[in-house]
Amino acid sequence: MKKSIIKVDPVKSFNDRRRFLKLGGMGIVGVGLLVACSNDDNGDDGMMPPPDGIFDLGEGDLGVLNYAYALEQLEADFYTKVVNSFYSGISDEERQVLTDLYNHEVNHREFFKTAITAAVGSSTELILPTLEFDYGNLDFGNREQVLNTARTLEDTGVAAYNGAGRLIQDPGYLLLAGKIVSVEARHASAIRTLINPGSADFAGDDIVTVDTGLDLAMDPSDIIAAVGATGFIKTQFTANNLP
Amino acid sequence: MSIIKFLDEFTTETLLEGRSSRREIFGTLGSLSKKAAMAAIPFGLATMPKKAFAQQMTEADPVGALQLALTLEYLEDEFYDLALQSGVLPSGRPETVYMQISKHEQAHVDFLIAGLEGAGVTPVSKPTFDFTVGGMFDPFNDNGIGADTAYAQLLALAQAFEDTGVRAYKGQAGNLLGSPFLTAALQIHSVEARHASEIRRLRGLKGWITNNERGTGMPEATQAVYNGEENITQGGLDVTSLGSGSPFGMEAATEAYDEALTGDEAVAIASLFIVAEE
Numbered sequence: 001m002k003k004s005i006i007k008v009d010p011v012k013s014f015n016d017r018r019r020f021l022k023l024g025g026m027g028i029v030g031v032g033l034l035v036a037c038s039n040d041d042n043g044d045d046g047m048m049p050p051p052d053g054i055f056d057l058g059e060g061d062l063g064v065l066n067y068a069y070a071l072e073q074l075e076a077d078f079y080t081k082v083v084n085s086f087y088s089g090i091s092d093e094e095r096q097v098l099t100d101l102y103n104h105e106v107n108h109r110e111f112f113k114t115a116i117t118a119a120v121g122s123s124t125e126l127i128l129p130t131l132e133f134d135y136g137n138l139d140f141g142n143r144e145q146v147l148n149t150a151r152t153l154e155d156t157g158v159a160a161y162n163g164a165g166r167l168i169q170d171p172g173y174l175l176l177a178g179k180i181v182s183v184e185a186r187h188a189s190a191i192r193t194l195i196n197p198g199s200a201d202f203a204g205d206d207i208v209t210v211d212t213g214l215d216l217a218m219d220p221s222d223i224i225a226a227v228g229a230t231g232f233i234k235t236q237f238t239a240n241n242l243p
Numbered sequence: 244m245s246i247i248k249f250l251d252e253f254t255t256e257t258l259l260e261g262r263s264s265r266r267e268i269f270g271t272l273g274s275l276s277k278k279a280a281m282a283a284i285p286f287g288l289a290t291m292p293k294k295a296f297a298q299q300m301t302e303a304d305p306v307g308a309l310q311l312a313l314t315l316e317y318l319e320d321e322f323y324d325l326a327l328q329s330g331v332l333p334s335g336r337p338e339t340v341y342m343q344i345s346k347h348e349q350a351h352v353d354f355l356i357a358g359l360e361g362a363g364v365t366p367v368s369k370p371t372f373d374f375t376v377g378g379m380f381d382p383f384n385d386n387g388i389g390a391d392t393a394y395a396q397l398l399a400l401a402q403a404f405e406d407t408g409v410r411a412y413k414g415q416a417g418n419l420l421g422s423p424f425l426t427a428a429l430q431i432h433s434v435e436a437r438h439a440s441e442i443r444r445l446r447g448l449k450g451w452i453t454n455n456e457r458g459t460g461m462p463e464a465t466q467a468v469y470n471g472e473e474n475i476t477q478g479g480l481d482v483t484s485l486g487s488g489s490p491f492g493m494e495a496a497t498e499a500y501d502e503a504l505t506g507d508e509a510v511a512i513a514s515l516f517i518v519a520e521e
Contacts, residue, residue, distance in 0.1 A: 100449065103495035110485035115478050162429045171417040176478050178413040178432065179500040183451060185436035186501075190450040193441060198336040200343035202441035203434055213350030214430035215437070 057220075058126055059241035061173050062119065064164050066128040067220050067242060068177070069112035071160055074232060075153050076102070076109040077133045082150075087143045094143075097190050101150065104187070108180055132234040147195050154188035155207055155216070156226065157181070162217035167242065185215070219243045303506070305422040306359070308415035310367045311506050312428065313355040315411055317369045318513055319404050320348040325374065326401075329383035331393040340445060341401075344438050351431055358424060371518040374400065395460070398446050403465045403512075405439035406452065409501055410468070411509035418506075436501070451498040467512055471502045 057066040079102035086095060113127075120126045139145050161181035168174045189202040208215055220242040227233060302310075323345035332338045359366040374382055381388035382396040412432035419425040440450030448458040455473040457465050475483050475496050483496045490496075504512075 096449075099489075100451065100495070100498065103490040103492075104451070104499035106490035107482055107485065107495055107499040110490070111477060111480065111482055114480055114485055118480075158433045162426065162433055165416070165429045166426050168420075171420055172478060174416050174420055175413070175503060178416045178429070179477065179502065181429065181433055182409050182413065182436035182501040183499055185433035186440035186450045189437040189440035190444060193444060198339060200339050202340070203343060203347060203437040208347060208434050208437070210346070211350060212354050212427075213347035213434055214354070214427060215433040217426050217430050 055129060055235075055237040057128065057237060057239045057242060061168055061170050062116070062126060063239070063242045064167050064177075064220075065112060065116050065119065065173070066126075067164065067224075067239065068161070068180075069109070069116060069128050070131065070233070070237070071157055071223075071227070072105060072109040072112055073128075073131045074133065074227065075105040075157065077131075078135075078149065078153060078232075079105050081135070081140055082146055085140055087141045087146055090143070094147075094194055097194060098146075098150070101154075101187050101191075104183060128237065129235065131237075133232055134234045136231055144195075147191060151188065151191045151195060154184055154191055156223060157184040158188055159216035159218040160220070160223045162215060163219050163223070165217075167220075303418050305419050305424055306362075306364050307506065308418040308428070309355055309359055309364075309424060311415060311509060312412065312431070313352065313359065313366055314370065315404075315408055315509065315513060316348055316351040316355060318372055318516060319408065320345070320352050321369075321372050322374055322400065322404060323348055325383050326397050329385075329393070329397075331382070331384050331390050331397055333394065337394075337398075337445065340441055344401075344405075344442075347434055347438070351434075354427070354431075358427065371520070372516050373518050374516055376515060398442065399461055399465070401442045402439070402446060402448075402458070402461065403468050405435055405442050407468050407504065407509060407512050408435040409439050410504035411506075413501065414503035414505050414509065416503075449498070452501065453494050454497050467508070471504075473497055474500070474502050 057063045057070070079098065082098050083102045086098070090098075116127050117124070138149060158181060161177050161184065165174060165177055168177060188207075192201040192204065193199070195201065203215075220239050224239050323341055326332060326341055327338070327345055332341055356366045374380060375385070378386065380396055380400075382393055382400055384390055384393035409432065412428055412435060415428065416425065416432075419428050443458065444450050446458070446460065452469060452472045455466075455469045455471065457463075457469045473493075475481055475493065477500055482500065483491050483493060485491055490499075
């Protein structure tokens with residue numbers, strides 16, 4: 001069973017975030033996700049049917065909401081584990097930051113759950129189920145592994161929301177995504193400075209393109225492939241109707 | 244109290260006796276906030292510059308959005324350039340942080356100009372900025388206020404500019420819906436948020452905004468940057484009521500969502516630092 005590359009050597013593999021995000025492009029797909037994204041060119045042909053019994057995120061704004069809900073579930077679950085057993089020797093500042101991140105991400109998760117539930121009405125089968133997670137060999141007692149994983153999740157969240165903005169049709173949902181993505185970026189900045197104090201890493205050249213000053217923006221298929229490659233998400237789902 | 248009087252107090256040399264530590268400076272600015280509360284001249288109520296671009300910037304369309312963005316980027320770019328040239332910034336983390344941010348703001352200016360020109364639109368010209376606001380601030384220590392006070396002002400202004408930038412870009416997203424510029428604007432927006440978090444943390448604050456608190460040491464005049472951040476209704480839902488425990492308290496529920504500024508609100512904040520042309 002191919003878990004993720006991070007389960008072989010979590011710290012090293014997370015040290016290069018770009019490499020992590022590019023795993024999807026290299027065709028590495030985690031066991032937890034079935035990734036078979038279409039390129040969204042099928043327009044109004046209707047949604048591609050999911051494989052038997054596998055949840056598909058859906059199309060349009062609902063698909064984006066479910067996609068965000070999946071990412072927020074992962075972040076919230078990760079920080080829940082972090083705050084329930086802080087690594088030893090944690091500083092007051094780190095404890096404060098990680099506790100805040102836990103609070104924010106749990107709020108985001110419950111927001112999407114409630115918003116999607118309200119949006120689909122009686123069609124509750126369209127709501128992404130509660131996902132199960134497995135962090136494999138990730139050592140929550142290891143500061144470096146916890147902070148590096150947090151950095152990856154936050155940077156990935158920023159790239160995901162930035163890339164999803166153009167897929168949103170409703171201005172209200174676009175504004176909501178904007179309200180959340182800047183908080184994810186604030187998180188990423190803080191975590192990066194905890195990892196490398198006094199550096200320019202808060203908006204480092206590894207993540208912000210130097211000549212344009214632009215952060216990353218990635219399509220759902222690339223994000224899901226990268227997240228899938230971690231093996232963190234056990235519950236299978238597809239994003240066949242998102243680019 | 245007039246704004247001139249307020250700003251005069253904000254920069255009065257006698258506020259600092261001798262050489263203070265950074266913590267003491269922030270304390271001084273904190274007590275200043277109380278005086279500022281009486282002054283009640285927030286950033287957002289500054290006189291609008293009599294310039295045509297102020298109208299063009301607040302058009303609710305993609306061009307208006309980008310022109311507003313460019314104006315804010317001009318402001319930030321010049322501010323960080325002057326800050327780095329001032330000799331006020333301590334070496335080490337502050338200088339490193341300002342250099343990185345300066346690099347991005349300049350790239351944003353170039354990027355937005357190229358984008359507007361590529362779309363066949365003439366970019367707004369760079370306004371004349373006055374970060375001393377008529378000589379009442381002295382963030383670059385040009386008038387001898389002293390490096391410690393100047394540095395405290397540099398940090399406070401940077402926080403206000405970055406937090407404003409985040410809110411302003413967010414407010415323009417809707418105007419860019421369906422436009423090819425939306426994604427790039429979002430990519431700038433999140434960089435501004437990374438900057439804001441770092442500047443706030445450099446000042447000893449959290450990287451995120453709690454309730455509508457401008458934070459210790461920020462003058463009352465900057466409160467317009469934070470008004471509305473106490474919102475807890477997102478998409479029609481009260482996000483303090485989605486569950487129980489700390490994630491649903493007021494602090495977490497307001498920190499977890501940044502709020503937008505309208506174009507008019509953003510222009511009003513920026514205008515304090517723009518020299519009106521006759």
